Amino acid sequence: MxxxxxxxxxxxxxxxxxxxxxxxxxxxxxxxxxxxxxxxxxxLKILDNILLGPAYVAQKYGQSVPAVFVRKRGDEYTGTGFLATNRTDATKHVIVTAKHNVDPGEGITFTSFGSSQGACYRPLASEWFLHPKLDLAVMPVECSEAPTPIYPVGVARVLARTITLGYPLIATTDAPYLLAHGGELNAIVRNYKGEESLIISNLVAPGNSGGPVLDEAGLCVGMVVRALESKHEGGMSTANAALPSSAILEFIAPFLA
Known part of the structure; x- marks a missing residue:
């Protein structure tokens, strides 16, 4: 009862x-x-998310958040991406990530996606498509099995609970591990260029960039991109910032038509 x-x-x-x-x-x-x-x-296949809660959401979308393996100046690095779509017919999907993870203009070479929970993704293009202004990149993909896509249609609400999924570096571990963190959305801000960012309290670190910020229903409200740092008399303050889902949805639409 x-x-x-x-x-x-x-x-x-x-x-x-x-x-x-x-x-x-x-x-x-x-x-x-x-x-x-x-x-x-x-x-949208999210009614179960609302009923079963954040732990279920994190587990359900784990397979939809692959590691993004790249090489830069001979060293290997790991970022995060997520499987996204704007369609409910499950016919076309893309992997979304932060542009700074894969930008060849920064000497970065994309090598592969890390398989997560048995799901594999095959790129359908030779290069990532990069947003001309925002820290955003997209790759059309085919999925090895029936996918569980993430829909970037969530509405950002201050003090709403948020879930982040990503692959931050963990010392002494033998491979990248997907980490989930709960938090809340603290503010919606704009920079001097008029670009909007979401400020979240979730604990994120290098490697989380490109990972989704989900609401309690499993809808994407944003994507982790960077930490905003400011110096002041007492030291340094940091705010974790995410790109809002509206920008993601607009950018991926032509690749899903």
Whole structure:
């Protein structure tokens, strides 16, 4: 009974059901279903995320977040990417990452995607497509098995809970490991060029760049790109910044048409 009650609270929080018992205590049917919203969440395959919570979301999308292996000046580095689409028919997908992970203009050579939880991705282009201004790159891919894509259609809301997935360097480990961190969205800011960034409290580090920032429903609200650092009299302050999903969605659309 407690599990059912918890699920009903979750559905109510997401306005998928309304509790008429507060207004009509003796109502025959206490809960009314928001059928249009439920239909939309089923189409995006995220209704289970809302019911089962952040730990389930992190596990579900682990296979959709491959490591991005590159070489620069003879050394090997690891970044993060994620499988994205704007389609519900599961016919076309791209891997999204930060441009600074793969930019050949910086002497970087992309080598491969790291297989995550058994999923493999084959590039469909010889080079990454780079955004002319933003720290954003995209690669059309084929998937080795039925994919679980991430949809960059989440809405950024200050103090909403966020989940990051990525491959930061962990000392003494034998391979890159996918790390999940919970946090919250602290602010939506603009720089002097008018470019928007999301400030998140999630713990991220080099290697996380290009990883998705998900909301509790598993929708992408942004992508980790950099740390904003500022010096002041008391020392150094750092804010972790993410590129908003609206920029990602706009850039990937032509590759998914």
């Amino acid at each position: 407690q599990v059912v009650t918890s699920m009903l609270h979750q559905l109510n929080d997401w306005m998928l059901v309304s509790d008429t018992g507060l207004l009509v205590p003796n109502a025959y049917a206490r809960y009314n279903w928001n059928k249009p919203s439920i239909t939309q969440l089923i189409a």
